[in-house]
Amino acid sequence: MNQPLKRPPAINAPAEPSSRPPIPLAEPAIGGNEWTYVKECLDSGWVSSVGSFVDRFEGDFARYLGAGHAVATASGTAALHVALLAAGVLPDDEVLMPSFTFIAPANAVRYAGAWPVFVDAEPRAWQMDTARAVEFLERQCHWSGGVLRNPRSGRRIGAILAVHVLGHPVDLDPLLAAAAKFDLPVIEDAAESLGATYRGRHVGRFGRLACFSFNGNKVMTTGGGGMVTTEDAALAERVRYLTTTAKDDADEGIHEHVGFNYRLTNIQAAMGCAQLEQLEEFLFAKRRIAARYAEALDGLPGLSLMPEEPWAKSAFWLYSIRIDPARATCDSRELRRRLRAAGIDTRFFWQPLHLSPAHAGAEILGGEVAERLHGEVLSLPCSTGLSEAAQSRVIAALRDSLES
Ligand SMILES: Cc1ncc(COP(=O)(O)O)c(C=O)c1O
Known part of the structure; x- marks a missing residue:
């Protein structure tokens, strides 16, 4: 079960497929009535x-x-x-x-x-x-x-x-x-x-x-x-x-x-x-998963945790991190490739809509922050049924990739 994690492949090396079961981003929990x-x-x-x-x-x-x-x-x-x-x-x-x-x-x-x-x-x-x-x-x-x-x-x-x-x-x-x-x-x-x-x-x-x-x-x-x-x-x-x-x-x-x-x-x-x-249980699970990611990933170079304002209680629908390419060992695209090679599904944020061909010509007020977030934010596996072991695997793979 708990095989030691290999070093991630060097940048641009072809990703080796993982032999371990894939960890999806967010799957439904159907366990009630x-x-x-x-x-x-x-x-x-x-x-x-x-x-x-x-x-x-x-x-x-x-x-x-x-x-x-x-x-x-x-x-x-x-x-x-x-x-x-x-x-x-x-x-x-x-x-x-x-x-x-x-x-x-x-x-x-x-x-x-x-x-x-x-x-x-x-x-x-x-x-x-x-x-x-x-x-x-x-x-x-x-x-x-x-x-x-x-x-x-x-x-x-x-x-x-x-x-x-x-x-x-x-x-x-x-x-x-x-x-x-x-x-x-x-x-x-x-x-x-x-x-x-x-x-x-x-x-x-x-x-x-x-x-x-x-x-x-x-x-x-x-x-x-x-x-x-x-x-x-x-x-x-x-x-x-x-x-x-x-x-x-x-x-x-x-x-x-x-x-x-x-x-x-x-x-x-x-x-x-x-x-x-089951909604209260689902929300509890989302917050537990978010808290564990926050505790385990805090301080990794170039990684910012998912924010929560003091006036807000987030539902932490998709737990997401931000990768500063100037400070991290790799950017969000490379990190996603490494995690995928370890069988871990992640997702980029959406293309900002002012850049979307589907809405070409629409007015935009500013836009630079959305563009930066699009390049830097990555959503991590956070199904309400995510096991501790699976989350540990995600955390270990992130540490392995981002600790220099
Ligand atoms: C912000 C937001 N609004 C609306 C929708 C549309 O919901 P549906 O997929 O149920 O049509 C989604 C996602 O699916 C969404 O993320």
């Missing part, structure tokens, strides 16, 4: 988008978060799309959002016919630079007749999409204050950060609407799925209407608008109920 609840769906025939598990999952989720209303959706991306529409974002509006995030929220902005304005990251917590966002809204945009416009594009600012990246909250207070000044809706994208808190309260409790994802690699999963939460009953009703093909008269089959088939199925919701029962 999933089988029982899914079987209930199959036995009863309630397998589609109506069923008792859908209602129960929405109710349980709203209670967990302390939110007034929760509406389940087919994915986190679908949740974002309808949340933007329900918040009143119109075609040709602009939506302020971070450059340093997964592409889904920017895509959702485009599905709504609006345009993203990307904001750089800040280096402390790797979240959207809220000072830059507020400076843009307050000093660069024009406020006239109750409308805030970007003078460079002439477009209306329709919303702020506050993404909580990698399990850590974005600093919401400055965004909420600026949004209140201009009556802009804030939509939280908490897809990666279920269970994180900002100043003691769950993320997802601050914006006009909030969105979550239950994709397979998230803290909890339904295979695929999402949720929109809000305090506003009318907004929740609007989201429900849009996600169920906008039925105005279900009996007569009358639709006054083009809606979407974005509902979560009863089978997925059954999984969601079972996973939600």
Whole structure:
């Protein structure tokens, strides 16, 4: 089992395949009532988008978060799309959002016919630079007749999409204050950060609407799925209407608008109920894994630990480290190659969206920090079921690579 670790191959040498079992980045833990609840769906025939598990999952989720209303959706991306529409974002509006995030929220902005304005990251917590966002809204945009416009594009600012990246909250207070000044809706994208808190309260409790994802690699999963939460009953009703093909008269089959088939199925919701029962355990495991990495890796030359601001409690969705190529023995790309040779899966951060060909031409406020983070950050294995032995292997491989 515990074979001694070999020295990593020299830079540019071909990587030797590892004979030991691979350690994946993040895999789901299916160890509760999933089988029982899914079987209930199959036995009863309630397998589609109506069923008792859908209602129960929405109710349980709203209670967990302390939110007034929760509406389940087919994915986190679908949740974002309808949340933007329900918040009143119109075609040709602009939506302020971070450059340093997964592409889904920017895509959702485009599905709504609006345009993203990307904001750089800040280096402390790797979240959207809220000072830059507020400076843009307050000093660069024009406020006239109750409308805030970007003078460079002439477009209306329709919303702020506050993404909580990698399990850590974005600093919401400055965004909420600026949004209140201009009556802009804030939509939280908490897809990666279920269970994180900002100043003691769950993320997802601050914006006009909030969105979550239950994709397979998230803290909890339904295979695929999402949720929109809000305090506003009318907004929740609007989201429900849009996600169920906008039925105005279900009996007569009358639709006054083009809606979407974005509902979560009863089978997925059954999984969601079972996973939600284990969420506190999952979050505990994520924090335990993060604490062990922090203790074991602190002080390695050129390595910075995953940040956690004093006002935040991170969900540590993907535990990530930052490698300073000027101080470390190798850069993040080479480190990934060495870890892969040892059978350890890691992942780079996403290409900053202002550099993404898919969103070419979008405005960017700054961008240098996001670009540096993209080159320097590496996510480590952190499945909730990661064993101590597997984590020791990751730590030993990192030490072996980075200790000179
Ligand atoms: C920040 C963020 N927003 C939205 C999504 C989209 O969620 P889904 O994959 O469920 O569509 C993801 C990831 O999947 C994400 O990381």
